[in-house]
Amino acid sequence: MVLKWDGHTHTRFCYHGSDAAEELYIDRAIELGFQRYTISEHPPLPAGLVDDPALFRELAMPPEELPLYMEYAKAMKRKYEGQIEITVGLELDYLPGQLDFTKQIVDQWGHELEDIVYSVHYLPGADGGARCVDFTADYFREQILSCYGTMEKAVDTYYDHVESAIVFASALPMRKRIGHINLIEKFADALPPIGEGQIRRRLERIIPLLAQGKVGIDVNTAGLRVATCGKPYVPEWFLAACREQGIETVYGSDAHKPEHVGAGWEWFEEQMRKKA
Template identity: 60%
Template sequence: MKWDGHTHTPYCYHGSGIAQEEYLERAIKLGFERYTLSEHAPLPLNWLDDPSLYKRLAMPYSELSLYIEHAKRYKQNYIGKIDVTVGLELDYLPGKLDFTEKIIYDFGQELEDIIYSVHYIPGSNGMRLIDYQPDYFRENILKYYGTMERVVDEYFNYIEEAIRWISQFSIGNELDILI
């Protein structure tokens, strides 16, 4: 199956701003059969110490239900053209797993796909983005661990923890979880 499993929407504050229809029409033209709308889930308050970065990474919790309705509307509008699935990209948030649990329990029944990601590992002065900008990485992660090998080891430790944690969930619907 030709499937785009991770795409953004207008609820992404670091995306392109291109209309959702343009993405879907392009996917159809390229022969995709399935297209998952999988926006970044909200983050807990004060997860990051940079408020401007925080705002660019994820929608506010208050917009999550609006996003779900947006995705469901496109799913309905494209029936017979392409299988649009309602998804969400959740982050592994050690120390704030209750926040992620709340999202799963509040919205899991409406989701068809979850992308479960590791974007954060411990670094200088708390949790730091692993995939932001080179200078940020060097200063907040590489300097903290000392070598790239240690960074990679820690990242894969977090991947393994994330897999163990998300594997415990069964929310009653057929749900694809991609890690």
């Protein structure tokens, strides 16, 4: 039997999510029969990472809130002891050229972090500054596609960054997994098509890197909730291949509000019932 674990969730410390009390998320998880629940908020980002100040404010908490978040998550862990196992985590970003920023967060808080979801949310834009891959389809077209010229080039750069992210993650001392590995497909139906062959080639190359680095995958179902995606961010064949290689595969709802908790679990459970 697979452990009923939601390994990727957000809190009121997320400014593009909900301000709902954490108890609403966790009570929902308990109601749905979850045994473990990882709180994995976006940590602060380097000042000015994204040039649009309004967008930047939405992406992550300001630096002074990180200690408050850590207290909040640990308080929930204590409060729910005996009912559900809460693990304290973060969804760290792969920040090309600014890896030290992330290292510093790990150095300071690593001893209290049980789970890291490590995600690629940004690609360099025309001026070298970071651009979000998952903001809106229009933004993707204007800020990323126009810069790279073709989807193929943008997608290749994305997976190059995922590969580098695996190298970084493999050195982390706690449990870690790559967040929503196919996030680049979020707006697939609204953008020029991405070749299936390209995705398969890139993901096949990634499997041994995950296995060697002992880095898991976040089997993220949030894509099911996105109209232009309509599927989990982890293809079924890739999930099966990871299981075959002994790579840790952890379900993640990526809940940004309480009603998201556990969404898509049935799909995940069905995949895990198949023989590895």
